Amino acid sequence: MDQCGAKLNKSTVSISECRSYTLHEVQSAVEKSLDGIGGIQSFVKPGDTVLLKPNMLQAKSPEVFITTHPAVVEAVINIVKDAGAVPMLGDSPGGPARGMERFWEITGFADVCKRTDTQLVNFEKSGIYEFERNGRTYRVARPVLDADVIINMPKIKTHGLTKFSCAIKNIYGVIPGLQKTEYHKLAPKPSDFAEIIVDVFALSKPHLNIIDGVIGMDGMGPSAGNPKEIGVIVASDDAVAVDSILCHYLGKDPMEVPTNRIAYEQGLGEASIENINVLGEFPIVDAFKWPLNVAGSIEVVPSFISRALMKLYYSRPAINPDLCTNCNTCVQSCPTDAILEKRPTPIFEYERCINCLCCMEMCPEKAVFDDKNSIYRFISRFSGSD
Known part of the structure; x- marks a missing residue:
């Protein structure tokens, strides 16, 4: 058993090994x-209404490991x-829904809810x-706050803009439809967008977090990264502590992830490792790979300087014509x-x-990729992030 620190009344994060998605092992x-x-x-x-909030970023099957696995939901x-x-x-979902029934079917959630006689909420x-x-x-879906209890059920993933997508980031999905995308326009810098995510988290703070960490995603998550076997189920009532x-x-200073830092500074949870009981x-x-975001690393300098720097090394979305189906997502x-x-x-203007990477995050074919120039690739190679 690993115990971090010796203070009493610390936030607790409980970890259990889980190496497969068989229902018995997961439960x-x-x-x-x-x-x-x-x-x-x-x-x-008894009698509580309990909203389970999984990650349903895209209409993808469980085998792609973008969404919370249905076995975790069923358990x-x-x-x-x-x-x-x-x-x-x-x-x-993160982008245009095009019929929620399709998302529920493909992710496996519809089958689970039918088998367990559980209501699906649109x-x-x-x-x-x-x-x-x-x-x-902010506009938050009514069922979230009408429920007696919110159980947050994210998957462990990296994120090209905010670096990490787990308990805090997952709550952003309580904003219905394309309103989520509109907030990117208000906050083009990663730290500004992290503040919006934390605002939504504070308004819809979950009572319990149960994390699908059996197989997560590293690299350019939350959708274009690589499946990564981790082998855990994690639970905590403190989303900031668990993230x-x-x-x-996974090898990252928690304070380098803006959602962790901002939520901690606002008193929404514990991010100091010595104050978390594990x-x-x-x-x-x-070799867990974290995304490198050069735009985020220079956002502290004045805009006229950052624009000049970004001309020297850039990372921007582009489309692979061999994979694009012209779905226009x-x-x-x-x-x-x-x-x-x-x-x-x-085509891009x-x-x-x-550089919010919504296009890459939502592309169902992984046709949108992170196009880096030679200087950016050089930085990535020596940082160990790419």
Whole structure:
């Protein structure tokens, strides 16, 4: 058992080994992780309505490892029902939904919910609550805040813009539809966008986080990266603590991830490793690759200087014509209308591009890639990030 520090009343992160997605092994690992933080009964009471919020970024099958695996969803549904509560499942995809039923079917969530008699909630059609925070207006899907309990169920992934996508970032999906993309326009810098993510997290703070870390994603996540075997299920009531511990074990200073740092500074959770109690063992994960974002690394300098620097080395989205099917998902996902609908492939107007990578994140064919010039590739090679 690994114990970080010796303070009392610390945030606790409970880790259980899980090497496959067989339902029996997953449910056993989830139960073991929950036992470390008081069991499901510490969070869920008989008769509670419990919203399960998985990662449903794209309409992709579980074998692609972009979304929360349906076996993890089914295990949590079973545990919540055994506690006498009423689970329901909801999320909003990252780009144009084009029929939520298709997303539910392809991700495997529809089959799980049919088999377990669990309600699927369409955030696009269920109404919103509107809030003001830090001078910005946010619209959160009603079922999220109407539920008695929110269980956040992300997958461990890297993120090309915010570096890490797990418990804090996953809550961004409570914003319905393409409104999520619009916030990128308001916050083109990674740190500014991280502030928006933390705002949404603060407005919809989950009661419990259960993380699918059996197979995660490294490299250019959250959708164009590489599947990475990690072999864990993790549970905590502190999303900031769980994200910070995962970053730490995967070789990244938690404070280098802007969502961790900002949430910690706002008092929304613990990011100081010595103040987090870790139960269980985290496996050794070889050569976990983190994305390099040069735009994020120079955002602290004045804009006129950063623009000059970015001319020397850049990373920007481009389209591989051999993979592009001209579905125009990238066009619809771009918050600044920097992608034009053309044939045989859409084209970029780079002077309008803010490098938010929504196009790459949402491309169902992985046809949008991160185009780096030679200086950028040189930096990446010596940083170990590429």
